[in-house]
Amino acid sequence: MDRRKFFKGVGLVAFAAIVAPTTDLKAVDFRATKPDAWEADKTTKGIQALFGATPVESKEISFKAPKLAENGGSIPITIKSKLDLETIALFQDANPRSLSCVFSVPVGAIIEYDFRIKMRQTAFVTVVGKVRGSGKLIMTSKEIDVSIGGCGG
């Protein structure tokens, strides 16, 4: 009886260790934790799958992107925010799957991320951020015009 209880205890601890929130030392691996989010085809579905809630439009997260992208294969995006966000995700409705990338932001990081994405066609791009601590979801979105499809299309 004692041995069984002991093992159960160990199992519980192990489970808790896996489920427990990650600290700065280990980056969150979104592929392992939220595989469904990567398959969602539309932005709204992707947001639900990744965050499980609906974000609120906010001016405290912003991103820079060209209004017209001449080359859909390389569209520069800069995401900025002064808030202490723990997660930032970029979605778009141009590609077969909506989630382009996710950042997990370490404590004390400066949120100014540059990167380039591909979009097959003109579509809305949405950036969603999750505030550390409160878990509040904020978002901002823009439409980007794409003149040449960048996905071999």
Next chain:
Amino acid sequence: MGKVKIKAKEKKGVVKVKAMFTSLMADKEEATKKGIEAAYIQQIVATVNGTVVYEISMSGFMSENPLLKFKTKGGKKGDKMVFTVTDNHGKTTTSKKKIK
């Protein structure tokens, strides 16, 4: 997976990092069209002195040269920044760069 080229410079306590790399960045649809296997970089983690300063999970819909740039306060001149790049097949490459 292509090569990763990292530039890291510290100015007034803020480290600006630029990571350029070429990778096929072909997600499933594109790969099927081209008749090859889906190949793209899935995750990049940057650490300085063991602390994570940047983490991005990506889909195949990033550009072939995503030209990632970011700023962090978590390092200073002389520190080594380590980039761990994982592709969709689970293969990992590590690159080190000293912050200038």
